[in-house]
C-alpha cells in the first residue's frame with residue numbers, strides 16, 4: 001500500500017486516488033477533485049459532496065443557483081423544528097422555537113396532506129432517522145437526521161434543469177421529491193439537494209388523443225405534482241365521467257414514483273398498471289435536457305419510465321395517460337376479528353378460505369384490498385371491489401367463500417354497498433391513510449401457480465409473518481387479466497406480475513431513532529424471516545419496487561426479471577455517471593450509502 005506510514009487517511013486517499021484515476025473515464029463525469037474519497041474496511045469509495053467537504057459549493061455558487069431558480073431555493077429545516085429551541089444543522093445552528101407552529105405540526109403530524117405539502121418531509125419517518133419529531137420539551141435536540149439540506153421548490157421545467165445541472169456539476173446527492181409517500185426512503189437522503197415537484201399541478205383532458213401511439217381515445221395530461229384525488233375528481237366531473245388507473249391511495253402522485261414503479265390499483269384487472277396506460281412523458285434527463293418520450297421518440301426511455309424504477313432515468317415533468325369511462329360499481333366490507341373468534345385455529349382456517357379464493361376473485365374481475373394482523377388476530381377486507389358489477393353479481397362471486405365460512409362455523413361482519421360510479425365507491429369504501437409513523441416495510445407477490453400448487457405453504461408463511469410481530473396489507477388483482485397479452489411487454493414491469501394474484505406489503509414497526517443494533521435486527525428480520533417466508537412459499541412471485549424491502553436479495557431479478565438487462569443499458573445511456581440515485585434501481589450496483597446510511601458513494 002502506498003503511503004503506509006502516512007497513516008490511515010493518507011493511505012486511503014492515495015489508494016483511492018489511484019483507483020479513481022484508473023477508472024477515470026467510467027467514474028468521471030466529474031473531475032477527480034469533486035469526489036470525496038473514503039474507505040470502509042478494505043473497500044475504497046468515491047463519494048458525493050456534502051456540507052463541510054472541500055468540494056461543497058460556496059455561498060456564491062448557491063446564490064447564483066438561487067437566482068437561476070427564481071429565488072425558490074430554501075434551506076431545509078425538519079418539520080418538527082418549531083417545537084425545539086434550535087435546529088442544529090450542517091449549515092449551522094438556527095433558533096426555531098415557535099409555539100403556534102409547533103402546535104400546528106403536532107396536531108397535523110399524522111395528516112397525510114399536511115406532510116405532503118411540506119417541502120421535503122418523508123411520510124414514513126423511518127428513513128428520516130426521526131431526529132426531530134414534534135416534542136413537548138423544547139430543550140431536546142433537533143438535528144437533520146437523514147433529511148436533505150437544501151430544497152428547490154421548482155415552479156418551471158427550467159428550475160428542474162438548473163437543479164439537475166447544479167447537482168451534476170458539483171457532484172451533489174440529488175433527490176426528487178413529489179408527495180414524499182415513499183416507503184423505501186427514496187424521497188429523502190442525508191445531506192442532499194432536493195428538487196420538489198409539487199407545484200406542477202396542470203391537468204388537461206382530451207376526448208381524442210392524437211400522438212405517437214396508435215390510440216385515439218380519451219386521455220389526460222398531468223403535471224408532475226398532481227395527486228390521484230385531484231385528477232379523479234376532475235375526471236368524474238366530465239360528461240360522461242372518466243376514470244384512470246391510480247393506486248388505492250388517493251394522495252399518491254400519479255406522475256412521479258407511482259408510474260415509474262408500475263402503479264397498481266383497483267382498475268389493474270381491466271387496464272393493467274398505470275405504466276401500461278401511459279402515452280407520453282416530458283422528462284428531463286441527467287444531462288439537463290428536456291425530452292419527449294413516447295412510442296416514437298426516445299422510445300427506450302418511454303419504456304423504462306413505465307415501471308423501470310423511480311428516479312433512475314430522469315425527472316418527469318408531465319405525463320399523459322389513457323382515461324376510461326367510469327362504471328356503476330359495488331363493494332363489500334368484511335371483518336373477522338377477536339369479537340368473532342379468539343380461537344387461532346378457527347381464525348386461520350377462515351384466512352385460508354378467504355385467500356384460497358384469490359384466483360377466483362381476480363378471474364372474476366374483483367380487486368380486493370385487505371389487511372391481516374393490524375389489530376392482533378384480524379382479517380380486515382376494506383373492500384372487495386366489483387367494477388361494473390351489481391351488488392347481486394358481486395355477492396355471487398363471494399358466495400362460495402361465505403358458504404365455506406358457514407361450514408366451519410366462523411362468524412364475521414360484512415356489509416355491501418352500491419354506487420353509480422367506481423369513483424364514488426373509491427371515496428366511500430377505502431379508508432383514509434395516515435402519515436408520520438415509522439416502520440420498515442417489505443413485500444412480495446404471490447403467483448397464481450403458488451395458490452394453485454401449494455396454498456397451505458402460503459398460509460403458513462402468513463403465520464410466520466404475524467408471529468414475527470409484523471403485519472400485512474394485501475392487494476388482489478391480475479395485471480394480465482384485462483390487458484391483451486401483446487401489450488404486456490409495452491412497459492418495463494417484471495413480466496412475472498402478469499401471473500400474480502396477490503401483492504403483499506409486510507410491515508415491521510420500529511422507531512426511526514431506535515438504537516442501531518435494533519435497526520440491524522429489524523432489517524434482518526424483514527429480509528430473512530418475514531419476506532423470506534413469503535418468498536419461499538411463493539416461488540412464482542416477484543417483488544414490487546415501490547412496496548418492498550429496499551435490501552431485497554437478488555433485487556435485479558426480484559424487481560425486473562428478464563427486463564433487467566435492457567433497463568441497465570437504458571440507465572447507462574441516459575445517466576452513466578449516477579446523477580440520480582434510488583436504492584435498488586437499475587445501474588446502482590456500485591453505489592452504497594456508507595457511514596450508517598449517510599454518504600452516497602461509488603465503490604471503487
Ligand SMILES: Cc1cc2nc3c(=O)[nH]c(=O)nc-3n(C[C@H](O)[C@H](O)[C@H](O)COP(=O)(O)OP(=O)(O)OC[C@H]3O[C@@H](n4cnc5c(N)ncnc54)[C@H](O)[C@@H]3O)c2cc1C
Nearest residue numbers: 178179180181182186187247248249253256257264310316
Ligand atoms: C399509504 C400508501 C398507499 C400506497 N398505495 C399504493 C397502491 O395502491 N399502488 C401502488 O402502486 N403503490 C402504492 N403506494 C406506493 C407508491 O407507489 C410509492 O410510494 C410511490 O413511490 C409514491 O410516489 P410519489 O411520487 O407520490 O412519492 P415520492 O415519495 O415523492 O417519490 C417516490 C419516488 O419517486 C421519485 N420521483 C417522484 N417524482 C418524480 C419525478 N417527477 N420524476 C422522477 N422521479 C420522481 C422520488 O425520487 C422517489 O424515488 C402506496 C404508498 C403509500 C404510502
Ligand SMILES: *[C@@H]1O[C@H](CO)[C@@H](O)[C@H](O)[C@H]1NC(C)=O
Nearest residue numbers: 055056057058059060061062
Ligand atoms: C466560490 O467558488 C467559485 C467557483 O469555484 C470561485 O470562482 C469563487 O471565487 C468562490 N467564491 C468565494 C467567495 O470563495
Ligand SMILES: *[C@@H]1O[C@H](CO)[C@@H](O)[C@H](O)[C@H]1NC(C)=O
Nearest residue numbers: 066067070071072073074075
Ligand atoms: C433564495 O432567494 C430568496 C429570495 O431572494 C430568499 O428568500 C431565500 O432565502 C434564498 N435562499 C437561500 C438558500 O439563500
Ligand SMILES: *[C@@H]1O[C@H](CO)[C@@H](O)[C@H](O)[C@H]1NC(C)=O
Nearest residue numbers: 129131145512513514515516
Ligand atoms: C441515525 O440514527 C442512529 C440511531 O438509530 C444514530 O446512531 C445515527 O447517529 C443517526 N444519524 C444521523 C445522521 O442522524
Ligand SMILES: *[C@@H]1O[C@H](CO)[C@@H](O)[C@H](O)[C@H]1NC(C)=O
Nearest residue numbers: 211212213214215294295296
Ligand atoms: C401503429 O400502427 C401501424 C400500422 O398498424 C404500425 O405499423 C405501427 O408500428 C404502430 N405504431 C405503434 C407506435 O404502435
Ligand SMILES: *[C@@H]1O[C@H](CO)[C@@H](O)[C@H](O)[C@H]1NC(C)=O
Nearest residue numbers: 343344345346347349408409
Ligand atoms: C378451535 O377451532 C378448531 C377448528 O374449528 C377446533 O377444532 C377446536 O376445537 C377449537 N378450539 C377450542 C378451544 O374451541
Ligand SMILES: *[C@@H]1O[C@H](CO)[C@@H](O)[C@H](O)[C@H]1NC(C)=O
Nearest residue numbers: 328390391392418419420421
Ligand atoms: C345500484 O346502483 C345503480 C346505479 O346507481 C342502480 O341502477 C341500481 O338500481 C342499484 N342497484 C341496487 C340493487 O341498489
Ligand SMILES: *[C@@H]1O[C@H](CO)[C@@H](O)[C@H](O)[C@H]1NC(C)=O
Nearest residue numbers: 453454456457458536537538
Ligand atoms: C410447499 O411449500 C413448502 C414451503 O416452501 C415446501 O417446503 C414444500 O416442498 C412445497 N410443496 C410442494 C408440493 O410444492
